[in-house]
Amino acid sequence: MSTGHPNGRPPVVLPAGPRALLVELGSREDTEAFHAEVLRRRAAGGLPDVREIVPGERTVLLDGIARGGAALAEELRSWPAPPPRRDTGEAVELPVVYDGPDLADVAEAWGVTAAEVPRIHAGTEFRVAFCGFAPGFGYLTGLPDRLHLPRRATPRTRVPAGAVALAGPYTGVYPRPSPGGWQLIGRMPDPGPLWDPHREPAALLGPGARVRFVAVGR
Structure with a gap:
């Protein structure tokens, strides 16, 4: 059965x-x-x-x-769990400047030019699988298996708030400065909305939320 x-x-x-x-x-x-x-x-x-x-x-x-x-x-133990619909709920749009320090390395790993990374990433619809690591940090899935990347061999001691990063099957956006070993491909000009303890819910990117990244200029 x-x-x-x-x-x-x-x-x-x-x-x-x-x-x-x-x-x-x-x-x-x-x-x-x-x-x-x-x-x-x-x-x-x-x-x-x-x-x-x-x-x-x-x-x-x-x-x-x-x-x-x-x-x-x-x-x-006996609940069936059909795959969730992907088109439910309004997508959260996050503006991103794609100028991260690991952009060239990601492009090489993907076998594309650095200019194509933003097009591929912003052209993907993501969904928040779960949250963790830091308040407001969502683990976003959506990239195909061939674009999954390992973490950096040497983590950075400080990743700025708003950094858009890749690791394994996930995309994440750092809601506050912290150490981190993910591949940095861009940044949100204003990361403030990601976590607001005075808002309900406090996290902008809650589990199940649809997310789209929108490329913006510097």
């Missing part, structure tokens, strides 16, 4: 506290699909009261379960 997951592996559900469950999935694609299914069921009223739903790279945490945690754990 099909589990509804692309690689056929059912989710593993583990207790993560008295009112929390951790769901382990077999791949990033499974995790994104399962997270979308959890949100869909909650919106439809088919999920018990859960305070937080937090996706990771291969996990989904359900925290603050008000009641029926044991029954919910059993139910989660």
Whole structure:
């Protein structure tokens, strides 16, 4: 019987506290699909009261379960999770100046000219798979496998806020200065909107959000 997951592996559900469950999935694609299914069921009223739903790279945490945690754990193991629709919700547009210090290295790895990197990157629609590392930092998927890149051999001690970077299958935008080993291809002229603790939600790029980068001049 099909589990509804692309690689056929059912989710593993583990207790993560008295009112929390951790769901382990077999791949990033499974995790994104399962997270979308959890949100869909909650919106439809088919999920018990859960305070937080937090996706990771291969996990989904359900925290603050008000009641029926044991029954919910059993139910989660059999949930089908069809691939999420990619055209739902308005895309967040982020302006980017593509002048990063690793632009030439990325172009060489992709087998294109430096001028083509912005065209390829800005021509891709991304989706926030999960958040982490720093408040407001979203891990964006969307680039095809052939464009995935390793991290830098030597991390930088300081990456400026607003830097647009690539590592593995992900694109990310640094919401504040920090060390980092990702490949820097550009920068947002104003990174302020990425994280605002006085806003609800505080993170501009929440899990599931569609994102497009828009190339702008210097």
